[in-house]
Amino acid sequence: MTSLRCWRALLPALAAALLLVPRTAVAQDPTDSTDPVASAARPRAATPDRPSYDVTLRADDDGSRWTGRQTVTFRNADRAPLRSVDLRLWGNGTDGCGAADKPSPIRVGKVAGGTARPLTVDCTALRIDLPEPLRYGARTSISFDVSITVPDRVHRFGKDGAHRYLGNALPLLSVRDAQGEHLDPDVGFGESFHTLAGDFRVVLDHPRALRVPATGTTTRRAGAPGRTVSTSVARGVRDFAWAAGPFRSKTVTTPGGVRLNAYWTAATSPEGVSVDLKDAVGSVDEFGKRFGRYRYGELDLVMSDNLDDFGSMEFPGLVLLWTEPEGSAVVHEIGHQWFYGIVGNDQFASPWLDESFAQYATELYYREDTSTCWDDHGEWPSDSAAVTRSMAYFAEGHRSEYGQVVYRRGSCALHDLERVLGGPAMAGMLRGYVRDHWLGVATTADFKRAAQAAAPHDLGPFWTEHRIH
Secondary structure: OOOOOOOOOOOOOHHHHHOOOOOOOOOOOOOOOOOHHHHOOOOOOOEOEEEEEEEEEEEOOOOOEEEEEEEEEEEOOOOOOEEEEEEEOHHHOOOOOEEOOEEOOEEEEEEEOOEEOOOEOOOOEEEEEEEEEEOOOOEEEEEEEEEEEOOOOOOOEEEEOOEEEEOOOOOEEOOEEOOEEOOOOOOOOOOOOOOOOEEEEEEEEEEOOOEOOEOOEEEEEEOOOOEEEEEEEEEEEOOOOEEEEOOEEEEEEOOOOOEEEEEEOOOOOHHHHHHHHHHHHHHHHHHHHHHOOOOOOEEEEEEEOOOOOOOOEEEOOEEEEEOEOOEOOHHHHHHOOOEOOOEEOOOOOOOHHHHHHHHHHHHHHOOOOOOOHHHHOOOOOOOOOOOOOOHHHHHOOOHHHHHHHHHHHHHHHHHHHHHHHOHHHHHHHHHHHHHHOOOOEOOHHHHHHHHHHHOOOOOHHHHHHOOOO
16 A cells, blocks of 8 residues: 555656565465364354454654553354464564564563464464453453564655654454465565454553544543643444654645544645645545545545655555645545445455555546556566566566556556447446445455446456456
């Protein structure tokens, strides 16, 4: 979901901008042959589902370290008993298991409600064995201490001067479904996330001098002397992010009734802030009409001119934006509120289902001329390249293809599909696709079925030409 360096047009340099940290794409298997989960039939229904996260954290004096307790309640949605669950600690993705003098930034301890195994997948996965098998439809909870140390780098999980960004910092439940256990690695570019929508209640105790934008609706009260307690509640979201720092701020409400809370660093261009707000107001309302109402009620825009080495990133109800005087990738990131936020996907297996769709929405918003986009791209970068390739493919010797295939060819394929179906039919199909997968998880097969149902003829040749397998 890391977005484009330039927000009105995709540049060939996109791929290089995204290739931030070299990683391996080979997942570590945390199971062994004696694990009942590994030997049992794969679950048919995505499980555990209907998660509820209750988190209480206290910050240090500048928001660099947060400690507290997290409780996760969940249901077993599969007919087979659930004997364990996996937590993903994505904040460890860049640093892995750390070192003796510099441990991983996300640490979990004092687990209750189950027994923790050793960390796996470069310390981004923690299996917790349940005390007894959880039957179909039953709910249970696990809880644990969590310690978060913000890394000293400008990143979605990192530091920017006096500002702290805490994206992907909270441990989240992993998914098990018909494809198996989703324990994919962080490959250093793009995303590997796959989570089910759930509810969050996050209480953040922080110094009063820090403003704290966050996912969800936030209320604030006075805490201990010199401190504020911010409580954020978010329902039907796949992740929770926040930031902390001496941000400047402004709130506006769109004509469609969406509350936009803008936060920016003192060095960020006022012209860029104005452009971002204008485009945010326009796009969130337009996408609401085009794809279905905006789900989250309000949206926080967190802007900085110092994110050039990282880019931009979306989270449910919050977008982190590299903002220059001409603006940022705000429209692309807002597009993700529908594609990955409302309509989820396995980002490791099918990155095109959110990135191509968010870019398609961006180009619609800016009324870009895409009539010759397919021919403009010329030859495919390789015989093996395809719009529907996974992150494993791009990480294993095909990094240079990622931006041009997933963002550029993927969005162009959707424009070409619109030309096949016709504008009204394409719009209606997408509204139905969003409605049918609202707060669920969609696959490429789901999208192809929706498109075929709206088509006047067989789309097989179209999928073949555009390498949508």
